[in-house]
Amino acid sequence: QVRLVESGGGLVQTGDSLRLSCAASGRAFSSSAMAWFRQAPGKEREFVAAISWSGGTIHYADSLQGRFTISRDNAKNTVYLQVNNLKLEDTAVYYCAGRDGVTSKKSYDYDDWGQGTQVTVSS
Numbered sequence: 001q002v003r004l005v006e007s008g009g010g011l012v013q014t015g016d017s018l019r020l021s022c023a024a025s026g027r028a029f030s031s032s033a034m035a036w037f038r039q040a041p042g043k044e045r046e047f048v049a050a051i052s053w054s055g056g057t058i059h060y061a062d063s064l065q066g067r068f069t070i071s072r073d074n075a076k077n078t079v080y081l082q083v084n085n086l087k088l089e090d091t092a093v094y095y096c097a098g099r100d101g102v103t104s105k106k107s108y109d110y111d112d113w114g115q116g117t118q119v120t121v122s123s
Helices: none
Strands: 003-007 010-013 018-025 032-039 046-051 058-060 068-073 078-083 092-100 117-122
Touching (some): 003 092, 018 117
Antiparallel strands (some): 032 092, 046 058
8 A cells, every 4th residue: 555645735825836745654665666646626637747766867748848747756765856947837736646557648557546635716
């Protein structure tokens, strides 16, 4: 069992930046592919970014490239999501997810999920 705990969300204004963190415990984090998903009110959960265990492979949602940066620190068992120039449409609950094996853009490929952290962007 892997426990994932997200943090770093909050109420921000358009144009601001945030760094979300996801702390992992309970399994060899360094061998897990990790990802961020988000879910806005009334919408389906969508893929944001994924990173391989080594950090050598990174994927972003096509529509989000440029403002989002995923990274990880295996020594700290933590994965990060840097979000710059926040927009109103970035308002969502952001979830961290993990899985053994390669990265995936599909939520159903991930076995472990955090409880989510709310990001609310206001104008």
